[in-house]
Amino acid sequence: MLSIIIINFKSAELIYNCIQSIKNETAKINYEIIVVDNSHDEDGARLVTQKFPEVIWLNMGYNAGFARANNKGIQIAKGETILLLNPDTININNSIERTYLEFTASKYVACGVQLLNEDLSPQISGNFAMKGGLNYLLPLPYIGNLLKWIGAQLKVKKPNIPQATSLVEVDWINGAFLMVKKNIIEKAGLLDEDFFLYAEEAEWCGRLQKQGQLCIYGNCQIMHLQGETANDAFNSEGKGYYNLYDRKGLQIMVSNFVRIRKQFGLFWFFFDLLIYTFSIPVFFVVGFLHHIFVLQNPFKHFPKAAKFSSNIFYLWRLAPKILSNKPHFYKVL
Known part of the structure; x- marks a missing residue:
């Protein structure tokens, strides 16, 4: 049955x-x-x-x-x-x-x-597990695209099956x-x-x-x-897991890092969190230069970058609780 x-x-x-x-x-x-x-x-x-x-x-x-x-x-x-x-x-x-x-x-x-x-x-x-949850770095603005390019040059196995x-x-x-x-x-x-x-x-x-x-x-x-x-x-838009800029994005981030801590341990939790944090100035600066290059308002992405930054700061506030690995309901909705 x-x-x-x-x-x-x-x-x-x-x-x-x-x-x-x-x-x-x-x-x-x-x-x-x-x-x-x-x-x-x-x-x-x-x-x-x-x-x-x-x-x-x-x-x-x-x-x-x-x-x-x-x-x-x-x-x-x-x-x-x-x-x-x-x-x-x-x-x-x-x-x-x-x-x-x-x-x-x-x-x-x-x-x-x-x-x-x-x-x-x-x-x-269907998906393949990547060591340390490194696939969660792929949605990051600009850094994610760079990692995809490096992976393609090195012919790294994709973390999923497109079809x-x-x-x-x-x-x-x-x-x-x-x-x-x-x-x-x-x-x-x-x-x-x-x-x-x-x-x-x-x-x-x-x-x-x-x-x-x-x-x-x-x-x-x-x-x-x-x-x-x-x-x-979540009053959100978009499909998949690439929207990290609103409350749905915050829930995605929190859940992903809870999984990293549980499945891959302390080292990978800190490693991935530091990359996320580093992506904040990258998003502001590279985004600024990118919009100048394509002749658009260089501050166009700042509201989105600010929401992204806020989500990462919230994640840092939750970090001690996640690191303790004690039972907790990680709900942000």
Whole structure:
């Protein structure tokens, strides 16, 4: 049996469409759907459960984030296989059923699928762990582009798979679609509840990988309307993890550094934090020169750079708590 866990945060209409897409195609396997509500959405609960009365709807009572809400669902799940599924996903080409049948017969402990944008272009679905979390330096303004250029010259392996077309073994899987065998969760542990949002699936996959190999099934695809619910929650824009300039960016930074401390240790935490700090004057100065060179207002990027700096200073204030490695809920929303 497959237990599908979906987290709700004011996204009932997306969940309705997601569940309908599952119902339309999933006929050959037994499954249950558990919705864990982080927003006490009574109207959303009625919308979904009136149409799909078999859905289990759990109310967390507060915005518990990704890890805590999924853990609640896992703890009551009846299936021997768990699927963490984003609300902003659409099951296409019977991919959930096909993935479940292939995965449960395999040696793999966790798997993902090829995620697609609404226009069916590919999203990054599988990733490789880089020593010390160095991939988190890539979104930095100007420094990130320099590091990408150096990596290309040295032919360094990319930290992700732009598109999987067949089975590919990976180190961690995008949490929008993450299928795991329950007996492996019992050995590796649940998601780390210090995380509110972002990086928790990467840290979890690091522990899951100690029990066996992870993979992406490139022959199965799920449509993912990337970042829709998170952008609404944070009043943010943009997709992916390259926006480090607002509250969503702050949450991304904090979560990434919590993962670095937990998974890679003190040295890499300080190393990456110092690079982030050094990027502040680089952003101001190089940005100033760049805008002069392209005949634009040289102060155009200053508001963005100021917000970026503020986020890094906030991260420094949290550093002692992160370094202590004691339980703490790192939520900035």
